[in-house]
Amino acid sequence: MSVLVYTENWEGKFKKLSFELVSYAGKLAEMLGTSAVAVSVGNVANDELQKLGNYGAAKILSVKGTGLDKLDNQVFTSVLAQAAAQENAVAVVLSNNNTGKALAPRLSVKLRAGLVSGVTQLPSSLNPFTITKKVFSGKAFANVVVKTEIKVLTLAQNSFELVQVENKAVIQDFNANIDAGLFKTTVKDVEKQAGKVLLTDAEIVVSGGRGMKSPDNWGPIEELASLLGGATACSRPVSDEGWRPHSEHTGQTGKIIAPNLYIAIGISGAIQHLAGVSSSKYIVAINNDKEAPIFQAADYGIVGDAQKILPELVKAVHEVKAS
Amino acid sequence: MNILICLSNVPDTTTKIKLVDDNKNYEKTGIQWIINPWDELALTRALELKENADAKVEKVTVITLGGKEAEPTIRKALAIGADDAIRIDAEPQDAFFVASQLAEVIKKNMYDLILCGIESSDYNGSAVGGMLAELLDIPSVSAVSMININGGEISINREIDGGKEMVSVPAPLVTVVQKGIAKEPRIASMRGIMMAKTKPLNVVPAAPVESLTEYAGFELPKPKAACKMVSPDNVKELVDLLHNEAKVI
Numbered sequence: 291m292s293v294l295v296y297t298e299n300w301e302g303k304f305k306k307l308s309f310e311l312v313s314y315a316g317k318l319a320e321m322l323g324t325s326a327v328a329v330s331v332g333n334v335a336n337d338e339l340q341k342l343g344n345y346g347a348a349k350i351l352s353v354k355g356t357g358l359d360k361l362d363n364q365v366f367t368s369v370l371a372q373a374a375a376q377e378n379a380v381a382v383v384l385s386n387n388n389t390g391k392a393l394a395p396r397l398s399v400k401l402r403a404g405l406v407s408g409v410t411q412l413p414s415s416l417n418p419f420t421i422t423k424k425v426f427s428g429k430a431f432a433n434v435v436v437k438t439e440i441k442v443l444t445l446a447q448n449s450f451e452l453v454q455v456e457n458k459a460v461i462q463d464f465n466a467n468i469d470a471g472l473f474k475t476t477v478k479d480v481e482k483q484a485g486k487v488l489l490t491d492a493e494i495v496v497s498g499g500r501g502m503k504s505p506d507n508w509g510p511i512e513e514l515a516s517l518l519g520g521a522t523a524c525s526r527p528v529s530d531e532g533w534r535p536h537s538e539h540t541g542q543t544g545k546i547i548a549p550n551l552y553i554a555i556g557i558s559g560a561i562q563h564l565a566g567v568s569s570s571k572y573i574v575a576i577n578n579d580k581e582a583p584i585f586q587a588a589d590y591g592i593v594g595d596a597q598k599i600l601p602e603l604v605k606a607v608h609e610v611k612a613s
Numbered sequence: 614m615n616i617l618i619c620l621s622n623v624p625d626t627t628t629k630i631k632l633v634d635d636n637k638n639y640e641k642t643g644i645q646w647i648i649n650p651w652d653e654l655a656l657t658r659a660l661e662l663k664e665n666a667d668a669k670v671e672k673v674t675v676i677t678l679g680g681k682e683a684e685p686t687i688r689k690a691l692a693i694g695a696d697d698a699i700r701i702d703a704e705p706q707d708a709f710f711v712a713s714q715l716a717e718v719i720k721k722n723m724y725d726l727i728l729c730g731i732e733s734s735d736y737n738g739s740a741v742g743g744m745l746a747e748l749l750d751i752p753s754v755s756a757v758s759m760i761n762i763n764g765g766e767i768s769i770n771r772e773i774d775g776g777k778e779m780v781s782v783p784a785p786l787v788t789v790v791q792k793g794i795a796k797e798p799r800i801a802s803m804r805g806i807m808m809a810k811t812k813p814l815n816v817v818p819a820a821p822v823e824s825l826t827e828y829a830g831f832e833l834p835k836p837k838a839a840c841k842m843v844s845p846d847n848v849k850e851l852v853d854l855l856h857n858e859a860k861v862i
Contacts, residue, residue, distance in 0.1 A: 300774065360778070363743070363753045386739070388772060391731070392755035392789070395743025398709065404825030405708065407738050420829060425736050429630045430639070431834065432736070435827045444739075474752040475782050478768075482776035490774070494862065518862055536758070536793040537772070542626055542734060543650050543792050551861040562626050568834075572859045574851065575840070585840045590854055594845030606852040610862065 292327045292349075293319040294379040296370055297342055298389050299334045305491065306452075307385055309345045313453040314445050315383045316346020317412055322380060327351060329373045329464070331366060332358045336461055343459025345452060351377075351464035361389060362475040367396040369466040374401060376464070379440060386444035387490065394444045403440035410449035410569075427542045427565030447490055448548040449569070487521040489538065494520030495549045495570075497540060498528060499563075501556020501577060501596055505533035510600040511555065517607050523547070525557045541566035556596045559584025576600075614670050614762060614784070616659045617724035618695070619715060619741065620677040621649035621733040622686040636830045646686055650798070651730025653693075657795035658760060659728060660694040668762035672696045674724070678705050678714055684814070691809035692801035698812070703819030706827075708736075712744035713822035719749060725784040726767060731756065731791040742789035752786045758793035 295315035297308045315326040325348035330339055332354070339350050353369055370393065374382055382397060384390035386408045398405035406421050413421040418435045421443070425432045489495065496515040498508060508522075515522045522538060529539035540547055542562040548569035555576045557563060564587050567573065575588035576596050585591045592599055624630075625645035633640050648656070656675065663670040675690040676699040677683055687698045701718060705711045719727070729742030746753030758777065759770035767784060770777045772791065801809070843851045855862045 363746070363755065367747065388756040388774070391739040392743060392753070395708070395712075395740040396747040396753065398740070398825070399712070399744050399747035402825070405738075405740055405744075406826060407740060422832075423737075425831070426624075426628075426630050426639075427626070427734060427737060428834070430632070431832045433829045433832070435829045436825065437827060438825050474786075475754065475780050477778050477780050479779040480773075480776065481779075482773075484775075486775065488775050530797070539792060551855065551859070565626070572855070572861050574855070587837065588840045589838075589859070590843060590851055591840045592843050592845050592848065592851060599845055599848055602848040603852065606849040607862065609849070610852050610856050 291322070291324040292377040292379050293322065293324060293381045293383065294370070294374050294377055295326055295328050295347070295383040296390070296393070297328045297330050298385065299330060299332055302334050303338060304341060307387065307447050307491065308342070309452050310447070310450045311383055311385055311445055312342050312345040312347050314450045316453060316455065318381060318383065321412060321416065324380070325349070327377045327379070329353065329370060331369055339461050340457065340459060343457035344454055346455050347459050350459050350461045352461055353464045353466050355466070355468065357473055360475065360477045361392065362473050363392050363396055364472050364474065365468055366393055367400055368468060368472060370397055371400045372466045373464060374440070381441045381443060384442070384444045386446045390444045394442050398442045401440050401442065402438060403442045404436035404438045405442040406434045406436060407444040408446045409443050410446050427546070428568040429565070446548060446569070448493070487519065489521045489523055489540070489545055490547055492521035493549050494518040494551045495523050495540070495547060496520055496553045496555070497523035497525065497557060498555050499525040499557030500527045502528070507597065508534070510604055514553070514600065514604050514607065517604065517611065520549070525563050554584050554588070555600065557584055558582045559587055614668070614725045614765070615672045615674065616662070616670055616726045616728065617719065618652060618656045618659055618673065618675045619727065619729045619745070620652045620656070620675050620686065620690055621730065622646050622677055622679050622683040623649045623733055623735045626650065626734050630833070632831050632833060636832065639831060648686055648690060649730050649733045651732065651790060653798040654792070654795045655728040655730055655790045656690055656693060656695060657799045658790070660799060661795065662760070662762055667764065669765065670762065674699065676701070676715060676718065678703050678711050680704060687814060688809050689801060691812045691814070692805040693799050694805060696812065698814045700814060700816050701819060702816055706824040708738045708740035708744055709826070710822055710824040712741045712748055714820055715741070715745050716748035717820040717822065718817055723785055727785070727787045729787060729789050731789055742787050746787035752782045753789060754780060754782055754786065755789040757788045757790045760788060760790070760794065
């Protein structure tokens with residue numbers, strides 16, 4: 291028996307979300323009286339693989355082979371299903387990120403295992419296996435009972451604290467049997483922005499709305515984000531207007547994020563926007579309309595002109611950083 | 614080429630959720646039902662492709678699961694421009710149940726390109742598209758923000774962390790689409806609404822399939838504490854609060 295956890299890598303490296311996943315899988319395994327087994331697909335060096343042991347992986351299966359550097363949903367699903375079978379997995383944990391959303395549903399069908407996506411905590415009961423997830427984009431929670439012997443769960447990013455343990459992990463090569471005919475996804479080109487903090491990874495997000503008045507006013511938002519080591523985001527009208535790229539749109543139909551700090555500047559806080567950011571640990575609102583709904587969701591607020599407040603905010607953060 | 618769009622009939626995204634039946638369910642009457650926002654964008658893109666002669670799209674079909682009460686949403690899709698529609702006469706139970714019902718119908722009459730929204734705005738499962746592809750044993754691409762068809766070849770952009778990949782996958786396939794796939798959802802014209810009344814809407818009976826999960830009950834989030842207001846003349850105080858009280862910077 292085991293809890294299997296799929297740990298994706300980014301050019302051979304893991305990141306915080308990988309360690310959150312392993313921490314979660316480790317704790318779930320503890321509840322189930324078993325241990326966590328991590329699966330890594332693609333070329334990851336052993337010293338990097340070993341890091342997964344710091345967070346509770348007892349065993350790490352390393353799958354290497356040609357064609358595994360790019361995601362093919364059918365191929366990766368097949369690999370994970372074979373690992374689940376070998377390890378007699380009772381639960382498989384993936385991230386609720388793009389990759390996890392692509393693989394978990396396929397795996398759920400292949401293993402005939404009930405899927406609960408976007409979980410943020412451990413199950414509230416094991417018999418029946420009951421786990422809470424957000425529904426209606428955060429307007430409610432649902433208690434979901436998984437009726438099958440195997441469970442597939444995807445964990446929301448930045449929702450589970452890291453758990454450090456003594457590293458006893460063993461690394462094993464895992465030779466998955468992959469039918470060459472299964473590879474059907476051809477990646478022709480890749481476009482990547484280097485050096486920027488990814489919105490979904492960011493612990494601090496500085497976000498601008500229509501109240502910023504013009505795309506030319508984004509300078510201080512970018513400056514503040516970079517000063518705080520965070521990412522920039524925007525509301526839907528801003529991306530619809532083309533002031534900022536779609537990839538920055540946070541809200542119900544855009545990115546759903548859960549940073550430690552979300553600073554909303556010139557954003558009124560429509561219900562669809564709040565759906566994307568309500569999991570933030572702290573929300574700061576700066577808006578000139580004191581009736582704006584964003585203040586209902588915020589922890590700290592300033593009513594005033596964003597153009598005047600932003601430069602002062604940048605200055606004050608500089609001072610705190612310097613002290 | 615034939616395109617199928619899987620539609621979910623969901624409460625309007627501004628709906629206030631009210632729990633009923635001892636929190637076992639939510640109030641479904643008196644609320645506005647809409648086409649799931651991502652599905653609506655998928656439909657819009659499919660219609661754009663159909664209008665482009667190079668894409669050689671013959672037909673755009675929409676399919677949904679639900680009782681007769683889901684028909685206004687289906688008619689809306691027909692009014693926007695879908696050629697025909699299928700309603701599977703079953704109440705959705707969980708993602709696996711929905712995907713299995715869809716697969717049973719699709720197997721009998723395969724489509725070249727199947728579009729599903731990345732999630733439904735009610736259960737936020739991000740599951741049906743991937744499950745459907747696995748049940749049909751065909752490829753799937755998720756996080757899709759662009760689809761083009763040229764000379765029978767389907768080219769797709771999929772979002773990856775910090776960028777995008779241009780991928781090509783042979784048909785038949787399922788694409789799970791997100792924001793960016795179409796600029797804005799298309800709105801039905803008066804002529805479209807009139808025409809929708811006579812377009813085919815085929816009702817098919819439910820297949821005997823199982824569900825793997827069950828919704829045992831719902832809870833509402835706890836109300837949030839009042840926002841602490843800081844004077845616009847004392848921005849430094851905000852930074853101090855974030856530093857010393859919240860300890861996030």
